[in-house]
């Protein structure tokens with residue numbers, strides 16, 4: 001951490017995704033001092049990693065990057081990256097939060113983001129920001145529009161050859177930088193820890209190193225479709241071939257207590273339709289199929305979006321599909337029971353299959369978890385309809401996918417609610433602004 005950062009704030013926001021950033025910006029605009037605590041090396045959450053957004057098909061990073069920049073430049077907002085929130089205690093009306101910061105091995109005050117270290121590093125490792133489909137160096141800036149634009153060294157893959165320290169013009173590389181623990185205080189806390197995708201789905205065997213490289217997750221498909229994706233076009237990870245048929249398996253782990261979770265992940269239908277539409281633009285000759293149980297087009301213009309996809313020739317098959325193996329050509333074999341024709345079990349192969357995996361709570365152990373988390377692990381709002389940001393704890397609020405699967409529009413609306421509720425709470429606390 002930079003030595004010059006303040007440690008006392010009006011509001012602590014946990015999670016630097018679109019929800020946390022929106023809440024932080026709204027509070028900072030009202031004059032409150034805000035700390036945004038993010039465990040990744042960059043803020044931006046999932047949205048900065050998406051291709052385009054439904055239903056408008058606007059470029060995701062074109063919307064997210066200005067918000068990230070606004071948060072990082074706002075004088076009322078302090079960013080803490082590579083930090084996890086540990087224990088939170090209440091002391092004399094203040095929430096005192098212990099932060100654990102992983103070492104960046106690069107001095108935040110000295111690094112100017114010039115990437116000389118990255119260019120000079122001889123070690124290549126799979127880049128998880130690109131679903132492991134391309135390589136990055138052992139010292140790197142996470143992605144082109146990462147904020148902060150600071151290098152981070154990956155100690156698990158560094159060979160300690162010393163080249164990065166030699167080429168760095170500012171002497172920022174620090175191999176011995178330790179992990180740090182420190183305390184920040186706030187009068188209110190907003191939990192915006194978002195979601196993660198299920199990883200232990202029984203049929204999940206995707207990824208370049210696995211037996212089924214052409215069975216991928218929906219977030220991996222977002223990277224394949226993104227303008228700055230791994231291949232700059234849609235190719236199969238297994239062999240670099242352009243797929244002639246692509247399928248989506250909906251409710252992979254959602255609404256299925258035997259294989260995953262009982263709830264609906266809410267956004268999968270819409271993002272699968274979005275991805276299918278984008279695919280039919282980039283692969284106009286490919287057959288695109290969505291295997292679904294029900295289509296949940298819940299928001300404004302979403303039903304029209306679904307109808308447009310059908311009109312574009314995307315095939316919708318009402319069936320619960322299951323992966324049964326990989327064929328000799330590298331394609332993925334499925335079995336499914338077509339609910340509409342009633343013709344019983346059928347078998348089909350696709351060159352590339354995308355699993356719309358269930359969304360799980362982003363934070364495994366939220367502070368005060370036992371009081372705040374509902375039975376499914378998402379942060380519990382005490383009044384989801386009237387005041388969605390309110391939790392059972394005084395001065396603790398929530399927004400976005402931390403409180404349950406949600407799209408971006410609803411996340412932003414909830415972030416506004418959480419900011420408003422926190423602001424009213426601070427006003428009633430009647431103690432003015434925290435010292436900078």
Ligand SMILES: Cc1cc2nc3c(=O)[nH]c(=O)nc-3n(C[C@H](O)[C@H](O)[C@H](O)COP(=O)(O)OP(=O)(O)OC[C@H]3O[C@@H](n4cnc5c(N)ncnc54)[C@H](O)[C@@H]3O)c2cc1C
Nearest residue numbers: 015017018019039045046053054194195218400401407408
């Ligand atoms: C494949 C896919 C495609 C999608 N496409 C669309 C779309 O087109 N349109 C749309 O409206 N929605 C879409 N969504 C949904 C969208 O991603 C979410 O609505 C949005 O990301 C929620 O934002 P958030 O800030 O609540 O959570 P997140 O984006 O998950 O951000 C949470 C942040 O909190 C951080 N964090 C978590 N725990 C901790 C901790 N303990 N300490 C510190 N930091 C922590 C995380 O690192 C992360 O940066 C899509 C989702 C998926 C999976």
Ligand code: SF4
Nearest residue numbers: 121158159161162164
């Ligand atoms: S010391 Fe490590 S990070 Fe730096 S150049 Fe060598 S391998 Fe890369």
Ligand code: SF4
Nearest residue numbers: 111112114115117168
């Ligand atoms: S660590 Fe040094 S070389 Fe690397 S980006 Fe920062 S200033 Fe440039």
